Amino acid sequence: MARHLTLAACQTGPIARSAGRREIVDRLVHLLEEAASQGASLAVFPELALTTFFPRWLIEDEAEIDGFYEDAFPNAATRPLTEAARKLRIGFALGYGEIAQGDGRRRRYNTMALVGDDGEVLGRYRKMHVPGSEEPEEGTTVHLERRYFEPGDLGFPVFDYRGTRVGLALCNDRRWPETYRMLMLGGAEVALIGYNTPLLLDEAPALAHLRMFHNHLPMQAGAYQNTLWVAGCAKAGLEEGQALIGGSCIVAPTGEIAAQAMSVGDEVVVHRADLDLIDTCRRVNFDFDRYRRPAAYRMISERAGPV
Template sequence: MPRPVRVAAAQVGRVDRNTPRSTVLVRLIALLEEADKQSVKLVVFPETTFTTFFPRYLIADETELDSYFEKEDAETGIVNSANVKSFFDKATQLGIDVAVGYAEKAPEGNYNTASYVSGGRTLAKYRKVHLPGSFEPFNDDPDTTNQLEKRYFKPGNFGFQAFRAPTLRHGTKSPIIGMLICNDRRWPEGWRCYGLQGVEIMCIGYNSVAWAPELLGTNSSMNRDASRQDALFHHKLVCQANAYTNATFCITAARCGWDDGKFELITGSMIIDPEGHIVAENKTDGDELIVADIDLDACQQGKSRTFAFEKHRRPEHYGVIVERAGVVEPSEVP
């Protein structure tokens, strides 16, 4: 039986270091209102949606650094956080589920977090596991794109826990949802953890740099345009391939554009089907809603045939994946 649902990726364009959160919220609410006009039921927003991507900077001022984080309510989570409550109130008023990323200040530490909010309550929360970059900056040049997530965040400690979204139920079955954040999408282990829970919609927000030779190790002969295309290629490659190998829809939402007029983030907001095909993608590098009608029943082809895990997986041979973090090369032949 078909299980239709209309979903969207909310791409968010340029947000500068000094852009007030209130200004960003106006733009986000406009995207929600557009989603409502198009009868969208789920909107996926980017990583660190409410502010600029501050881990690119070495920030010595603790007051400024603290300003980028959201403090959650102990019982209700992000939905009643004073800085962003208006956004979640609007989503609740419109009856739209949202998956949204933000920097979380928790009692036990700071995390790069995404929450799935439905009907005014937090159904699930995910903390980014695979933090890229370094603790120390590459250099003192203010125009260098640093990646200091290891400095500002702790690695996520919730694992990869799928969940149901009852407001999106069609018939007797609610969709099974998973969340990843940015660099997590490059690591197949997380995808497979979700795949083994029957995931049907993967929600991924990200901020991915287009040009950062110090960070990416970009070939010295590669120019900015080539680097941008390479970054987009790899983004699409991992999302399409992993959506296919886990037979799931995937919604990716970019924070993109030229932050502060000099730090370029790629686009690539898109909706991918369980066969790995892009069914809708962005057309601009600014605020944009990418909408698609999907049928969750389309996941069954891959789940029951091509990748019927219970029939074809051989976990007894996969031990090396969890036994080691780094590479151990085989011995040389004498």
């Protein structure tokens, strides 16, 4: 029997620094409703979908910084999203700033939660490849993620959703081949990725014309080389003076872009993913069981721990 999973990338336009959670969550619920109306059963939202991209600023006030994070998910402000998932029978992945307790202290992570179509959280991923710096650097686009987030401590977990194995990643993770390989070795068939990516970098203005190309290139290569479906979702548009690229897309295990957003605003992109195509691509090009001994790789990665 053929296996399919209809995926949606729920791209958002810019989110103002002054926007409240209720306003933002209402937008996300509307996008989820649109995805469900087009037949999607699993959606992905952007990285830091509940706030503006606050790491573009040097913020000293700890109370103000805390306002960009969630100390629980779902909470009272975000519960309309999980309730909508249950009502619409659609799962979703959502990026947000997380405050957690660990080793006796408060920790801050750039996190993505996977929610099932019953509205329950199936699991979380915490961003591993945290870019930027802790302090502004002269001649460099201000990007202070390392000031506000520490690297994730959950590895690259893979979760079961309606009989499909689903992994998560965030923004800079998509540029690293290890991300897709670890997800594939964990049995992932689908990778959901959220991102916030500047259109221009002060340190590399000559490469501005390649920003969208370099956005899609690693997702297409990761999908092809690891025989995965990849759904990448942007927060896009001119946000608080900074232009963010869009290009939200759904990529097949062949490496082809099956569907892509055309705007830099709120937009839903949907595609019915043929999961059997994964097996076809593995037989043709990447028979891992025959050539790469994935069981041995898993053993090595387990001994090494999270990368």
